[in-house]
Amino acid sequence: MAHYIARRFLIMIVLFFGISILSFVIIQLPPGDYVSTYIQQLETAGVKIDSQAIERLKLRYGLDQPMHIQYVKWMRNILLHGEFGRSFQYDEPVRTIIAERLPITVGLSLVAMLFVWVVALPIAIYSALHKYSVFDYVWTFIGFIGMALPGFIFAVVLMYLVYNLTGHAVTGMFSYAYVGEPWSWGKVLDLLSNIWLPVVVTGTAGTAGLIRLVRGMLLDELGKQYVTTARAKGLSERTLLWKYPIRMAFNPVVSNIGLLLPALVGGSMIVAIVLNIRDIGSALLGAVLAEDMYLAGSIILVLGSLTLIGTFISDLALAWLDPRIRYA
């Protein structure tokens, strides 16, 4: 077991450096850099800039150096000082921007994950145990709609309905009055009255997918010999179902923990923009468009690392759940 954990951990570190190189290279791939984009913006606005100023800007941002030097400097600052560089766009340290937005994203993802499990697992288990019942068919139908419906349309429709029915405008994570205010009970309640909508919207597709996955997995397991064996031992249906097949059906749920975060961030980006949530997805989109390379690269790196950690956790959980993995 210790060997297994150590190996996973080493692989994780190697992958971390791989991700950092990849994310740095990818954000450099589009032609031009931040300075050229910036100058273009100024020129369209009618401002003339001389070549000396351009050089000064390039020097200031370190853009005159070759790519690998830039990468090494960037990584050294991250590892030694926890500094991710400066965002050109916001003219702020990247760390500040990430610190402001990451908790919203991670919090939203965790709540959405909880929502997905709480809704999907009971439905999936019931559907599998009552295959081809009315309940099963109804949820299959709802599930496919949930998978097919684009999140941003669902978000707009929900906002419209909520506003029409209650007069409460759900935009952002907080109502206008609480933005920038210190935490208080009022603010927590306000958060709860707003957060459900992005959670439902970003979680719906995942819920529908998980229902299908767990239902199918459980149906497979229910037909296996060991279920009949358990029945032939004289166990009650409830005991044997929970002990044997349902536990097996949890495997894909656990192995998906690590993949849930990137899926939610990717899937929620447009939703976050529609709902005006200052999460990390919308910051990433802006940074990529503006070629704000340190911000974009750092966000990709941070999300990548969180995914690695998530995968590591799900590997540990799987090993705990399934002895065959532990010894492999």
Add this chain to the structure above:
Amino acid sequence: MTKLIEIKNLRVHFDVDEGTAKAVDGVSFDIGENRVLGVIGESGCGKSVTAHSILRIVPSPPARMAGGQILFHPRSNGGVQAPPVDLLTLDPKGEDIRKIRGKEIGMIFQEPMTSFGPLHTIGDQIMETIITHDRTSKAEARTRTIELLRRVGIPNPEKRVDDYPHKFSGGMRQRAMIAMALSCSPRLLIADEPTTAIDVTVQAQILELLRELKEATGMAILLITHNLAVVSELADEIVVMYMGRVMERAPAEELFNNPLHPYTIGLLHSIPVLDGPVVRLEQIKGSVPSPCALPDGCVFHPRCDKCRQGVCDGQEVPELKEISPGHWVSCFPQPGGRGL
């Protein structure tokens, strides 16, 4: 001989898309205490469904218990014999049948590789049976489990009890399966193709183990197999099944020495012989019909080389008749033939 279980005219039908498959269609036999009854037949002849019906673990739907009785005689309590229970009338999810499963009737299955759940230790899964039925403490169940594993020939049982199934080989899993089936000293052990998925070298060991345990515990065994060698090793009495019906039933020696039904004769002739001249292996002509479209009359008549037109292919189904003491055959009598 005291009867332990009597199966009377059992019918199990499966409602499938193609129609109704009569997997078991009027099967009767009984097993006495401490006797071994072998049921042989080709794949799909209904022998496994019959065995699973006894414990009521045939998935339903699609299966439907279409008729008959399975009478199980409970243990006599201080000389008083309680009336037999008809297992077919019990709720398959109810408490009454659960008290019989694992406790009165143990079962071992064909596939030792998948018979244990992969997420729990072998010991845990055997102890579970003991705790469920005998309400013992966990420690006591564990001691009994180790003893059982030792008895079925698992080396180093104190350690192996905590192993997961994937650490056991196929033969060892089947031994552990036998230990599990015997954990509450059942009076009947149903062995559904216990050696089919096991290496030939281990097959003999498993059969020997079953024989020893039968002698030691006094339990009865219902042995389901398609392997004539297996059944000849162990069985006192043999039932030959074909397409959900009993073709012939006789004491083992009688059946091998004096088979009467053409199907039984065909089966016995299709065994290769090691000594003697090399001849082409005989086979039963034709192939097994669809269980949804059984032939009229005798189900075997399209493949039978003694089939008589107008008799065997009529509307009438041949009855299972006792030709000589203990020897039952379901075949139309042949003119001038001895019995048949």
